[in-house]
Amino acid sequence: GAVVSQHPSRVICKSGTSVKIECRSLDFQATTMFWYRQFPKQSLMLMATSNEGSKATYEQGVEKDKFLINHASLTLSTLTVTSAHPEDSSFYICSASGETFTDTQYFGPGTRLTVL
Amino acid sequence: QQQVKQSPQSLIVQKGGISIINCAYENTAFDYFPWYQQFPGKGPALLIAIRPDVSEKKEGRFTISFNKSAKQFSLHIMDSQPGDSATYFCAANTGFQKLVFGTGTRLLVSP
Numbered sequence: 232g233a234v235v236s237q238h239p240s241r242v243i244c245k246s247g248t249s250v251k252i253e254c255r256s257l258d259f260q261a262t263t264m265f266w267y268r269q270f271p272k273q274s275l276m277l278m279a280t281s282n283e284g285s286k287a288t289y290e291q292g293v294e295k296d297k298f299l300i301n302h303a304s305l306t307l308s309t310l311t312v313t314s315a316h317p318e319d320s321s322f323y324i325c326s327a328s329g330e331t332f333t334d335t336q337y338f339g340p341g342t343r344l345t346v347l
Numbered sequence: 348q349q350q351v352k353q354s355p356q357s358l359i360v361q362k363g364g365i366s367i368i369n370c371a372y373e374n375t376a377f378d379y380f381p382w383y384q385q386f387p388g389k390g391p392a393l394l395i396a397i398r399p400d401v402s403e404k405k406e407g408r409f410t411i412s413f414n415k416s417a418k419q420f421s422l423h424i425m426d427s428q429p430g431d432s433a434t435y436f437c438a439a440n441t442g443f444q445k446l447v448f449g450t451g452t453r454l455l456v457s458p
Contacts, residue, residue, distance in 0.1 A: 235390075237390075265445065265446075272451075272453075273450075273451070274436060274448045274449065274450050274451050275391070275436070275448050277445055277446075280445060322388075324390045324391070326390075334378075334379040334440055334441070335379075335381065335393065335396065336381075336393075336446055337393060338383070338390035338391045338392065338393075339390050340389055340390045341388070341389060341390040343388070
């Protein structure tokens with residue numbers, strides 16, 4: 232299967248700071264990337280969908296000014312959590328789909344964000 | 348109509364037994380049904396997927412059964428092993444649309 236990486240795997244930051252999470256497709260060109268948030272023992276909650284070179288489409292209730300998503304190339308998308316607060320602490324996971332498999336999503340390993 | 352209902356919420360199976368997880372959907376436009384396996388602290392991994400033109404797909408010990416008329420699909424894990432202990436998510440989508448996930452099933456395979 233296709234490989235998606237995320238960096239960092241864990242990050243701890245102080246309240247009020249911004250944190251950037253990178254998502255890379257390693258062996259395919261990701262035409263679409265997705266960002267999810269997952270709370271303990273719960274399912275995945277889609278935050279936004281991004282296509283390379285276009286503005287991200289955010290799900291209802293997700294603050295676009297707080298969760299900045301950039302999909303600058305076919306292999307890289309970034310999620311920046313701005314002015315992070317303890318309630319933003321969560322497990323953030325990206326996924327990607329490619330030109331030849333538009334309905335299949337391959338997921339990254341996730342990033343554990345802890346805001347103190 | 349966009350929901351995918353998954354059951355059971357948790358499941359305990361003895362080693363060597365068969366684990367069965369069920370999902371049901373309402374949206375008849377769904378045409379792609381993947382299953383994901385997730386270990387604690389890791390991202391979901393694509394396990395197996397099926398499209399509605401077939402009723403069953405098997406990959407190793409994992410089998411998806413699909414019933415289009417009933418709008419149901421299930422995952423069977425044969426000869427379940429302790430290493431299969433994880434959370435399993437069914438999902439569905441259509442074409443370029445976003446995946447709709449089930450609520451997850453926590454499987455524990457006892458040694």
